Amino acid sequence: MxxxxxxxxxxxxxxxxxxxxxxxxxxxxxxxxxxxxxxxxxxxxxxxxxNIIARSLKQKSTKTIGVIVANILHVFSTQVIRAIEDYCNASNFHVIVCNADDDPMKEKRYIEMLRAKQVDGIIAFPTGENIDLYQGLLEENYPFILMDRLVPGVAMDAVLLDNEKAVHLAIEQFIKAGYKKIGMISPPMEQPVTPRRERMEAYKTALKKYGIEFRPAYLASGEITDMHIRIKEMLTLADPPEAILALNDRVLFELLQYTKDHQVQIPADLAIIGIDDVSFASFYSPTLTTIAQPAFDMGKKAAQLLFNQIQGDSRSETNVYRFAPQLMERESC
Amino acid sequence: MxxxxxxxxxxxxxxxxxxxxxxxxxxxxxxxxxxxxxxxxxxxxxxxxxNIIARSLKQKSTKTIGVIVANILHVFSTQVIRAIEDYCNASNFHVIVCNADDDPMKEKRYIEMLRAKQVDGIIAFPTGENIDLYQGLLEENYPFILMDRLVPGVAMDAVLLDNEKAVHLAIEQFIKAGYKKIGMISPPMEQPVTPRRERMEAYKTALKKYGIEFRPAYLASGEITDMHIRIKEMLTLADPPEAILALNDRVLFELLQYTKDHQVQIPADLAIIGIDDVSFASFYSPTLTTIAQPAFDMGKKAAQLLFNQIQGDSRSETNVYRFAPQLMERESC
DNA sequence: CTGAAAGCGCTTACAG
DNA sequence: CTGAAAGCGCTTACAG
Structure with missing residues (x-):
């Protein structure tokens, strides 16, 4: 035909x-x-x-943007993508989704491919490496928004959670409930991606704020696959923490699996707060106190900012938009 | 520049x-x-x-495919997309993701837009309406794969769960545990989307197989927002079911919320099996018996089939590929 | 081994 | 109010 x-x-x-x-x-x-x-x-x-391709060639706009996430399987990423897609759809834009898997090489390849395909702009959860690449994009004024993570030394528009506040909310909640021995578990700190770094910093400053000394043994970080070992080490200390903050949902899963396997009672034996309002928080036993991220608002904001750049609004200044986390007070603390 | x-x-x-x-x-x-x-x-x-756009115009291939899901927020869809993206990435293809929200108008618009953008093929979770549109695509030999759902009367390649088997596995498990009063909850049956229809049918045939009479009161379907009402109606019957099969994760959430709110003991008061192996199944109390869908395998298969069509392999015959569900035996039944 | 020319399917000044 | 022509940035026979 x-x-x-x-x-x-x-x-x-x-x-x-x-x-x-x-x-x-x-x-x-x-x-x-x-x-x-x-x-x-x-x-x-x-x-x-x-044939929109022919039109695009002439008009130099493909009405398509790229979104590079670390991994679409993370609920937060999925929600952000959904919000972006909704926003784009209203303007007849399409979105190409890419998984960089925290691999700088993969990220680089995706960015180059997307540009070769002439997408009108990109929103990315950056690996944090590829600094020169990002710097080049910035100098070129290529429409680009950073999501969830910053790139050291590169002043691009970005939308992030107020990580400091998120951690402070959690620690404050622990303190209110009378806990002083507060631990934290996190994904690998060797990958100093913004949320991990900021939450870690905030953990220390929050403890200090309440006059609690930081104890390295109360901080566990590592690959998800080894997380249960780190958790065990921490909870079998002579003087173990009475409360643990889980830095994100993945790590919370490991902690809950551990407490389930070892019959640790929550919150009697161990109080728990997790960052990310997991789907089962309201019907788990006990219900889980969490810090919710406004993922949809963040995704929408990123899309708006990108569209502003695409429409050539003079990028007068670079802004980092911080979104407020929300304490979902339930039974686990 | x-x-x-x-x-x-x-x-x-x-x-x-x-x-x-x-x-x-x-x-x-x-x-x-x-x-x-x-x-x-x-x-x-x-x-x-x-400039790949210029090349595409000449070569008539954009190395881009479209994936239309009902809603990317469903875990199953996310996993399928991830598998497709991985497969595409290996061949330097990109994927545009669209959410049709079970709205036939939206679906139609997406398909038309994607085609106007000259994507090389589409994988869709179809709404089931838009039959003419699909029939046209088929006659044109446009590369297209149906995922999770069939379109009545349209003989396209498709990859689906073996829904009948999934339900039989669950009912068999209930029977083995000695339950005979088995209910089922599901999303709206007014939208007779394949998995719902097939699972519903299988529920009836499975009961019959074990000599159990089907009782309409033991079948609840409705909007998620009203699900708790339907569940309450069923569980406050004079002679309520002792076991319930949740047709998917969304509906399982509602059921678990209900049991939590009304202190229903699982499995003592009520045995539960859910289709979809939810993330918290292994550390919920009790751990949850589920029927897992091989989402990644299914996504990969769909991508392979689509690529076959794109590469013009003579579409000798249409095939519906059925994937085997897996019983994850845990404590809730 | 390399180049001139036509063409992919549109859009956009510009002329009339 | 409408059309001829040039051009977007490539690729691809074909000629030499």
Whole structure:
């Protein structure tokens, strides 16, 4: 089945390609009512649908953006993507989703491929490496928004959780409940990605704020696959923590698995707060106190910022937008 | 900053555009070593990167596919997308993700837009309406794979869970544990989407197989927002079910919330099995018996099938691939 | 071994 | 009010 083009429509309607193009772009200002009707009929008769690729080539806009996440399997990423997609959809934009898996090489390749495909802009959860690449993008004024993570030394627009506040909310909640021996578990700190770094810092400053000394043994970080070992080490200390803050949902899962396997009573034996409002928080036993991230608002904001840049709003200054976390007070602390 | 094109590279390297193009496409067969080196140098010096849109226009392939899900927030969809993306990435393809929200109008618009953007093929969780649209695609031989759901009367390649088996596994497990009063809860049956319809059918045939009479009161379906009401109605019957099969994760959440709120003991008061192996199944109290779907395998298969179609493998016959569910035996039954 | 020319399917000044 | 022509940035026979 031969693809039918604007030329076919023009022939059929007995007008020129230009006129058909005018019609398609809704510039009817000077178009004869009759011409219009003929074109309309021709399009319907032939079942014509324009080739957007050809248009993109000329107009230098693909109405497509790229979103590079670490891993779409993380609930937070999924929510952010959904919000972005909704926003794009309203403007007839499409979104290409890429998983960089925290691999700088993969990230680089995706960015280059997306640019070669002429996407109008990119929103990324950056690995934090590839600093030169990001710096180049910035200097070029290429529309780009950082999500969840910052790139050291690169002043791009970004939307992040107020990580400091998130941790302070949690620690404050522990303190209010009378806990002083407060531990924290986190993914690998060797990958000093913004949320981990900031939450770690905040953990220390929050403890200090309440006059509690920081104890390295109360801080466990490592690969998810080894997390249960780290947790065991911490909870079998001679003087173990009475409360633990889980830095994100993945790590919380490991902690809950451990407490389940070893019959640790929550909160009697161990109080728990997790960052990320997991789906089962309200019907787990006990219900789980969490710190919720406004993922949808964050995704929407990122999309708005990107569109501003795409529409060429003079990037007067770079901004880092911090979103407020929310304490979901339940039974685990 | 002016975009630099193949013409710039040609001028810089003192060759023709054709030659640069040959180089880019790695057709070096007859290329002088010196020419090659000059082009290489020019590309590096100018920081040239090809415009894939222009290439796509000529080659009629965008190396991009579309994936239309009902809602990316469903874990199953996310896993399927991840598998598809991985597969595509290996062939340098990109994937555009769309959420149709079970809205046939939205689905139609997405399909039309994706085609206008010349994507090489589409994988969709179809709404089940838009039958003519699908039929047209099929007749045109447009690369298209159905995922999770079938379109009535349209013989396209599809990958689905073996829903009948999934339900039989669950009912069998209930029977083995001595339950005979077995209920089921599901999303709205007014939307007779394949998994719901097939699971519902299988529920009836499975009961019959064990000589149990089907009782309409033991079947609750409705909007998620009203699910707790349906559940309450069922569990406050004079003769309530002793076991409930949750048709998917969303509905399981509602059930668990209900049992939590009303202190229903699992499995003492009520045995539960859910289709979809939810993230917290292994550390919930009690741990949850589930039926797992091989989402990653299914996504990968869909991608493979789509690529076969894209590469023009004569579509000798249409196939519906059924994937085996797996019983994850835990404590809730 | 390399280049000139046509063409992919559109859009966009510009002329009339 | 409408059309001829050039051009977007590539690729691809074809000629030499």
């Amino acid at each position: 031969k693809k039918i083009t604007i030329a076919d429509v023009a022939t059929y309607a007995n007008v020129s390609k230009s006129t058909v193009s005018q019609y398609l772009n809704k510039r009817y200002d000077y178009m004869g009512a009759d011409t219009k009707k003929r074109i309309e009929a021709a399009i319907k008769a032939l079942g014509y649908s324009p | 002016k975009k630099i094109t193949i013409a710039d590279v040609a001028t810089y390297a003192n060759v023709s555009k054709s030659t640069v193009s040959q180089y880019l496409n790695k057709r070096y067969d007859y290329m002088g070593a010196d020419t090659k080196k000059r082009i290489e140098a020019a590309i590096k010096a100018l920081g040239y990167s090809p």
